[in-house]
Amino acid sequence: MSLIINDLTKTFHKASAPALDHVNLTLEPGIHGLFGRNGAGKSTLLATIANRLLPTSGDVELDGEDVRDNEHAQARIHLVNETLPFLFGMRVSAFLKREGRYYGGIDGEAAARMLAAFGIKTNASYGGLSFGQRQIVRLVAGLCLPVDVLLLDEPVNGLDAANRERFYRFLIESFAERPRVIVVSTHIIDEVAQVVERAVILDHGRVVDAFDAGDVASRATVLVGDGTRVNAFVHAEGLQPVAVERMGRLATVTVRGHVDERDVPDGIAVSGLGLQDYFIRVTGDGGTAGKGSVAGTMDDMVVDGAANGSADAVTGGDRDA
Known part of the structure; x- marks a missing residue:
């Protein structure tokens, strides 16, 4: 049926x-x-x-x-x-x-x-x-x-x-x-x-x-650490961000898929998500996820600076925290 x-x-x-x-x-x-x-x-x-x-x-x-x-x-x-x-x-x-x-x-x-x-x-x-x-x-x-x-x-x-x-x-x-x-x-x-x-x-x-x-734990992984370091890792591994949050130089980046903590450099904390937290990050503030597929939303959230190796992609450069 x-x-x-x-x-x-x-x-x-x-x-x-x-x-x-x-x-x-x-x-x-x-x-x-x-x-x-x-x-x-x-x-x-x-x-x-x-x-x-x-x-x-x-x-x-x-x-x-x-x-x-x-x-x-x-x-x-x-x-x-x-x-x-x-x-x-x-x-x-x-x-x-x-x-x-x-x-x-x-x-x-x-x-x-x-x-x-x-x-x-x-x-x-x-x-x-x-x-x-x-x-x-x-x-x-x-x-x-x-x-x-x-x-x-x-x-x-x-x-x-x-x-x-x-x-x-x-x-x-x-x-x-x-x-x-x-x-x-x-x-x-x-x-x-x-x-x-x-x-x-x-x-x-x-x-x-x-x-x-x-x-759900395999749908996304949360990476927390210095924005420059997290951004470099996300770019080097070709990971797709679902959500990006920052406080000063500390960045919390949720990426698509499972990331083994053994593959993550020192200084970056790794955690999984429960169903509710995953939902919140996928739909995002203002519901940006609805403007396309999940993959498309992640592409939107990868700031161009990441592709150029710039830390500003995650840390926001000189913008106020």
Whole structure:
């Protein structure tokens, strides 16, 4: 089973730039993290996959079927986002049955068990629940539907720390029992780093990187030291900077790929990055990464002085620190 996104573009009326810009992705069964800054296009991508929005161009295929105007394919895809349905007169049990009718049933026993762990009874009034509790009901319903693609857009908004941890546990448990494509879009990257298997980073509507989350340490390396020395090493090794920070003559340069500390000259400290730190550096202040591919962004960050052997490329020369 696979979900294939082909050259997907979405431009809203009067927008200065596309919300999605030629997005190409193949998602196999697994828990995928979708990360991006505000306005990067995450919600637009998920809504388009779920056929809530129509693309300007491109398409989404589920096992070779275009999901657009395709009830069979749409019944295999479920989106949980922050738009709460106005069903306040319903009991929780009725809400679960309503969700199940469209998607070919729901595992009511599992749903009741999960909700009980959150302290929510199925005979409770849906409208009488808090925002966070209503979100939990919708998340539990999503986990218990027999869909092949589950899209979770900011799923833990409104949940306290204990309930977020409980939700992640049920998410992993649900996937283990029935592997499928699950996409989690969130800004709380550190929390989901141990949950997701694959990571996709969006910026300015483009995919700037997609990789196995467990391999994040090999995606980039941080070099810290005297700017002249770091710059010379980066240039000599042909490394591609992702981000450059400096304080006086001290430079912190994040480069693409893994660098073995045994290959680095004395005086330069080497460290890896976690998923959140890598995301921050790839998207950069102001989202510069979205203007091209990751490789292209790195080229932009290599100041011309580096190619000429100038320390000013990293240290900034005579500019104020």
